[in-house]
Amino acid sequence: MIKQLITDVPExxxxxxxSFLMSVFRCYMSEKEDRVSRVFVESLICGGLTxxxxxxIYATGVDQLYVWAAGGTIGSIGSAxxxxxxxxxxxxxxxx
Numbered sequence: 670m671i672k673q674l675i676t677d678v679p680e681x682x683x684x685x686x687x688s689f690l691m692s693v694f695r696c697y698m699s700e701k702e703d704r705v706s707r708v709f710v711e712s713l714i715c716g717g718l719t720x721x722x723x724x725x726i727y728a729t730g731v732d733q734l735y736v737w738a739a740g741g742t743i744g745s746i747g748s749a750x751x752x753x754x755x756x757x758x759x760x761x762x763x764x765x
Contacts, residue, residue: 680723680733680734680736680737681719681720681723681724681727681736683737683740684719684723684736684737684739684740685716685717685719685720685723685740686716687719687737687740687741687744688712688715688716688718688719688739688740688741688743688744689712689713689715689716689744690712690744691715691740691741691743691744691745692708692711692712692715692716692743692744692745692747692748693708693712695744695745695747696708696711696712711747711748712744714748715743715744715747715748718743718748718751719736719739719740719743719744722736722739722740722743723736723739723740726739
C-alpha cells in the first residue's frame with residue numbers, strides 16, 4: 670500500500686518533501702534557529718525553491734532523477750546560501 674502511494678506521487682513533490690526534511694534537519698543540527706516557526710518557514714522556502722528547480726529540470730529535458738539531487742542540495746545548504754549564489758550569478762551576468 671505504501672509503495673503504491675509513493676509511486677503515485679510525482680517526483681517533484683517527493684523531492685520538495687525531501688528538501689523540506691533536509692532543511693529541518695540542517696536547522697536542527699546547526700542550532701542557529703531556535704524558534705520552530707523560523708525553522709518551518711525556512712523549510713517551506715527550501716521546498717518552494719526545489720519546486721522551481723524541478724520545473725527548470727523538466728523544462729530543459731534533463732533526466733528526472735536530478736530532482737532528487739536538487740532537493741537534497743537546496744535543503745542542505747539553505748535558502749540564504751541559494752540567495753547568495755543567485756546574486757553572484759546575476760552580478761556576473763550583468764558585468765559581462
